[in-house]
Amino acid sequence: MQHVISVIVEDKPGVLARVSSMFARRDFNIHSLAVGPTEDAGRSRMTVVVDGIDTEQIIKQLYKLVHTIKVSEYAPGSAIEREVMLVRVNADAPRRAEILEAASAFGSTPVDVGASTITFEVTGEPGKLADFLELMKTYGIVNLVKSGRIAMGKDQKSAARKQKNGQGG
């Protein structure tokens, strides 16, 4: 099972190395890791997707790193999760139209068109990306580049309010 852990760290040189070194040393498996700035200039957020079940030790060990400020694990469904990928698929002239139509069902637009390939950009939930890949496999995937997952906890307050107003769903 995969777990999504969000780590707020001080934005200091080497902090990524500290986190990844700790994962290696403790034999924790990283599935993906994405790092970037936050709304707060001195802080970065790392979104770590890990395989396995015992996230308690991972979270505690993350907290032990002196530059860690906050660690949270998102329960399934409690966060907005996104990944981006670029997929280049075989697209001979006779199948082009079919491929483009299939892709548009995913809201995906071609970002590069070559003589015999089309490259798509797909953004969305991990499940959507997996479905897209599954579909494109039938045409033949030439190249795949995928980002690490990013996630943001859902705004519980606004969700609750919406429900009260009968607009939820």
Next chain:
Amino acid sequence: MTERKHGADILIASLTLEGVDVVFGVPGGAILKAYDSLVDSNIRHILARHEQGAGHMASGYAHATGRVGVAFATSGPGATNLITPLADAYMDSIPVVAITAQVGSTSIGLDAFQEAHTWGISMPVTKHNSIVTRTEEISSTIHEAFHIASTGRPGPVLVDITKDALAGEVDWNGPDEFSLPGYKPSVKGHARQVAAAIDMILDSERPVLYVGGGIIRSEASAELRQFAEQQNIPVVTTLMGRGAIPDSHPLTLGMPGMHGCYTAITSMQKSDLLVAVGVRFDDRVTGDPDTFAPLAKVIHVDVDPAEIGKVRNADVPIVGDAKAVLAQLVARGSRVLGERPAPSRDEWMDQIREWQENFPLAYDQDPDGPIQQQYVIDQLNRAAPEGSIVVAGVGQHQMWASQFWSFEEPKSWINSGGLGTMGYAVPAAVGAQVARPDATVIAIDGDGCFQMTFQELITAAVEQIPVKVAVMNNGNLGMVRQWQRLFYNERYSGSVLSFDVPNIPMLAEAMGCAAFRASTPDEVIPTIDKALAVTDRPVVMEFVCDPDAMVFPMVRAGGSNDVVYMGPEDL
């Protein structure tokens, strides 16, 4: 008052502000500026003969006092030589600050002369580390390093400072603050958990206090004793926790684990409640974790939340400093005991006394046979003045020292528990002696260990640090030999040293030490007496010991603690 200062001066001033009175190190190109500033300070520098020695000295100093020990090394090989002592201090939670110099900031990454990626190499073996490339950051980083090393779960911190940062000049007016928004070690335990712990203890019929190095590091011995007596709980002290409560105390059961005593091991196996304080359920204690103390609930007190639940689930986890939490437990305990009767633990205590009588730690010294190390340790213990500090290497001699020395005070036992670093004893003893010039410091070392770091006796002789070193010469890497005898069909691959080479007394004398040798049992006591009388320089006692003696009791590595071998006949 603001003054224009070099980075090196700021470094030394910052160390002085932290109360540093001595540093152990070896200079070199990149760190020369700092050494130059040292001349004008009140800090004593002890020139080790190897940076590993300097690191262990800093650790011995910290062990003996609880204060931060400081080691200096130059860039490249100086820094890499410090890695073993840093890893050692990390495993045993010893507060050490290592200052290493780095090549100039513009040369970093260019494979400059004596460049090593010290920050990266030391990261997994330090509690924290930093690289300073700007003079302005030296003061705050040093201040931060001492704070991190000495608070929460103590540990080593390395500060790597570039040559140009040391040479640069800035206006400086005293210590600069640091900011660590995410670093807030807990001190007091949660009141509700403390109350739950007391309830659980009062319901327990067969509790055992399982305590370790955390008691020593947090200076919680008085609170531990008060708590054990109030709740009438017997205490086992791990290898790192020996001396946490006096061995002569009636509640003390001795050391658990692979070479622990039968009663300590078995009481945990039969216990219905482990009150674990400042311990980490190390594999050398638990053996097979699935069969360790199978009947026991667990109350686990530790300053490091990650230790709780790491190996064994805790029924009552309490995150906090051992001293503070034990004081809370005592306070809560006395309140509750005013309201309800104390449980009778007579049956449990009777059972424990029975084990103690039937399975004591014992040895035989045949007056006409070879010297047994246990006998030497016993005699040293009798002859040594009260308040002596014992430092051990790693191997059979270490286990016998931990078993047969009677530890009456915290910080009287210094050894490398977690990493098991051969060569630890001599330099750590030097550091301890520097820290405690009034105390008798006795290293109990193996001949193998001794040959890894004996050169620090030169440091001791030159610096007039009168440590006493007992070398247990069994001509072998004895602990390795024991395993080969028991588990590898007596094929002694790579474990045979030599009884005669080096000639240990001659070697010791060449290094400026007094030296004595005992080859037969009747020479043991006179040798000890002569050696203890030497106080003006380091002294080495060589005891030529039985190469075939083995350490017992023994629990197999990864085996169940239900099976304790009392001697080779049990295997």
